[in-house]
Amino acid sequence: SQTIHQWPATLVQPVGSPLSLECTVEGTSNPxxxxxxxxxxxxxxxxxxxxxxxxxxxxxxxxxxxSRPQDRQFILSSKKLLLSDSGFYLCAWSVRQVNTEAxxxxxxxxxxx
Amino acid sequence: xxxxxxxxxxxNVPEGATVAFNxxxxxxxxxxxxxxxxxxxxxxKLLMSxxxxxxxxGRFTAQLNRASQxxxxxxxxxxxxxxxxxxxxxIPYSSASKIIFGSGTRLSIRP
Numbered sequence: 001s002q003t004i005h006q007w008p009a010t011l012v013q014p015v016g017s018p019l020s021l022e023c024t025v026e027g028t029s030n031p032x033x034x035x036x037x038x039x040x041x042x043x044x045x046x047x048x049x050x051x052x053x054x055x056x057x058x059x060x061x062x063x064x065x066x067s068r069p070q071d072r073q074f075i076l077s078s079k080k081l082l083l084s085d086s087g088f089y090l091c092a093w094s095v096r097q098v099n100t101e102a103x104x105x106x107x108x109x110x111x112x113x
Numbered sequence: 114x115x116x117x118x119x120x121x122x123x124x125n126v127p128e129g130a131t132v133a134f135n136x137x138x139x140x141x142x143x144x145x146x147x148x149x150x151x152x153x154x155x156x157x158k159l160l161m162s163x164x165x166x167x168x169x170x171g172r173f174t175a176q177l178n179r180a181s182q183x184x185x186x187x188x189x190x191x192x193x194x195x196x197x198x199x200x201x202x203x204i205p206y207s208s209a210s211k212i213i214f215g216s217g218t219r220l221s222i223r224p
Contacts, residue, residue, distance in 0.1 A: 094212060100145070102212050
């Protein structure tokens with residue numbers, strides 16, 4: 001069966017520090033991969049999605065970047081965090097080329113102080 | 114206009130009541146639709162898909178109205194455990210890789 005791992009679960013980082021969140025998927029090949037952010041009490045904002053290694057689509061201009069160095073690995077990064085980067089970051093995967101649902105990791109709660 | 118819009122609520126209903134909420138979408142070429150449930154400080158989890166002819170899963174009924182471009186979720190005989198935020202999801206046909214979530218409707222069931 002497929003599983004998705006996302007870590008760390010919680011993170012407190014100072015303003016101006018770098019960020020690296022990692023997500024890996026097991027039990028499937030060639031997945032679509034997604035990064036979402038959810039501010040407190042708000043909906044899910046799609047940040048990036050990827051349909052293959054090295055292929056990244058960015059949805060909103062921001063202080064973040066994403067990379068997909070391997071088929072089942074998706075990384076969210078920032079060189080310098082802002083206070084506004086605080087939020088609940090969720091990685092998700094879906095089956096490629098089929099209009100199916102997404103499955104989420106457990107999320108990373110990031111607080112920038 | 115947002116691609117997917119939901120009434121944020123909160124909907125506060127007594128246990129045993131029937132409650133329904135809608136989700137509108139702007140892209141008429143949208144192909145796939147889902148409802149997710151998200152508990153406080155947890156990741157969203159798939160509740161049910163939404164099929165063109167409508168579908169039911171126990172106390173939950175989902176419907177799609179393509180002409181008016183909305184989907185709905187009906188919960189019958191609501192339980193305390195139904196309290197959560199319900200998110201609708203739309204996958205546009207033109208970009209099958211892009212999964213768009215509504216901002217969610219908060220539901221609170223009171224005893």
